[in-house]
Amino acid sequence: AQSVTQPDIHITVSEGASLELRCNYSYGATPYLFWYVQSPGQGLQLLLKYFSGDTLVQGIKGFEAEFKRSQSSFNLRKPSVHWSDAAEYFCAVGVIQGFQKLVFGTGTRLLVSP
């Protein structure tokens, strides 16, 4: 069965510091991978996605993620965090079998300290 693990429940980063959020997945086929962000009281917004090709993908708001098949990982990075990045981040694997669903990790809550 498909699964996604986000080992960090909370992460605190100083504003201006770099960020890396970890994501490991389990999926038998070539994965479609996503990172979503959720601000309090809001829905989910797609940051970036990986389908194939270049393993380093760029997203919105200065985020990027690197797909590493050998490690079954898809970690999210940002070189310099802004206070507005404080939110919850979800990694997901897409299951595409004539239908479409996302299997989400449990999320990582990012806190940004001044």
Place this chain on the structure above:
Amino acid sequence: KAGVTQTPRYLIKTRGQQVTLSCSPISGHRSVSWYQQTPGQGLQFLFEYFSETQRNKGNFPGRFSGRQFSNSRSEMNVSTLELGDSALYLCASSLEVGAAGELFFGEGSRLTVL
């Protein structure tokens, strides 16, 4: 272009009642998915509809049902509400079919069961 619209945004029900939540997808999107988000279980897939047909259903009891109309609008219904049904219910729409299309999420309907 308007985003995914979910109504109502907030509602309070009592145990044993039923509830209907509505979702209007982005214009032109024919796939609509529903997810339940709770602090304990995280984000879980409920079901997906395309062209008025349910293509896949998650591991939820039969009290959870849904449908999609010819204009792609979707509703989900929960009957005989239980305390554990308290959650944020998220709807997502997608343009692409059978491919890893991006899911666009609404802001959700927050259901509280007393």
